Amino acid sequence: MPTRKPKIFVVHLGCSKNQVDAERLVGEMLNVGFETTETASKADYILVNTCGFIEAAKEESINAILAQVKGKKAKQKLIVTGCLSKRYGEELEKEIPEVDFWAGTYQPGELLAKMGIDQPAGCNPAKLPRLNLGGLPHHAYLKIAEGCNRRCAYCAIPNIRGLQKSTSIADLVKEAKELEAQGIKEITLIAQDTTFFGREKKKEGETLTDLLKALLAETNIPWIRMLYWYPAFIDDELLDLMAKEPRLVKYIDMPIQHSSDPVLKNMLRKYTRQELRDILRKIRTKLPDVTLRTTVLVGFPGETHEDFEDLMDLLQEIKFEHLGGFVFSPEEGTPVMTMKKLAPVDESDARARLDAITDFQEELAAQRAEEMIGKTVTVILDEEAEESEYHFYGRTEGNSLDTDDIVKVLEGDGEVGTFRQALVVDAEPHELIVKLLD
Incomplete structure (x- = not known):
């Protein structure tokens, strides 16, 4: 038996x-x-x-x-x-x-x-294939590094995960090819600080741009997406590659956290208000069709009303397509816990600031949804919409799995994991209603 x-x-x-x-x-x-x-x-x-x-x-x-x-x-x-x-x-x-x-x-x-x-005997557990727990047979994450060399004042990740250790490009290409063989149509590159990939090694040919070139050359995966960009390490070479390569989805997830110089300095973010604005404007210029996602943190100790207004000014100028907001949460062992001179922000004030950001973003989402009606978009079909009036749920290039907006397919037949052209017939904030085109 x-x-x-x-x-x-x-x-x-x-x-x-x-x-x-x-x-x-x-x-x-x-x-x-x-x-x-x-x-x-x-x-x-x-x-x-x-x-x-x-x-x-x-x-x-x-x-x-x-x-x-x-x-x-x-x-x-x-x-x-x-x-x-x-x-x-x-x-x-x-x-x-x-x-x-x-x-x-x-x-x-x-x-x-x-x-x-x-x-x-002879098994190297670090080289074993992993089980996809994401729920979709056509999507997988590719973790390109562990740990983080940034020491942001509010963040406990370096305490938990240590300094950055980037995986070799050869091993990542091998893993991507294995995923492709399993039917993966979209990979999402992740790390604590994706744009710093390989830089701790201080070697030529070990940057994120080099990794992307290798993935493009060695695989045929249709969509390659990246999350968790750090503003200080975005260069022209990376943006130019994204602009010319259709398989690199025009989507940038770059948590900015704040925009005011005093708050950025206290957060130990290592870039200035002007540098942040310059890189965001450059992205919009080089990638006019890009979808920008960010997260912001309000209520950090020492944040004044003027600091918050500076942040709102940036959000109103850049108009991020997707935005997540958080209220500061003190974490033991983080640098901010030693910054005794910074005045704490009243929790009700911090909540009000987050509500103001959320209200602004919801109005922006409603406006964008209305503007999408009548347009044609490329959709990946993620899953069948069982027990629903819709046929499928999916996403456009501008929507990352589990975090962003969804597409609901009202009419049309297809297969999960395939890419289809679709006409937007209706829209609400954070969702598009479409009909698949032949």
């Missing part, structure tokens, strides 16, 4: 970078004989991959762990990994003894060693 394979159920929390870690970890487990299950009650092992970035994420992760503890059966084993586990592992082990195995952020082979499971 064949030996029954142990089953693992995965709960993933946090960012796309954390998701790739979980995918690699599950890939290791599949390689030694595990299989996945979609039902926790049928699992022999339950894996909770946590986030520990800000307070809300920490609370969500702890609640997810406790939920699995509550439902855990006698013979089930509970595994906790990820940023929360890395950051507070010793404390959590004492507080939640029901967890059987703790591991931090992904290190090849670490968890299986803790579980007492041997790798096959």
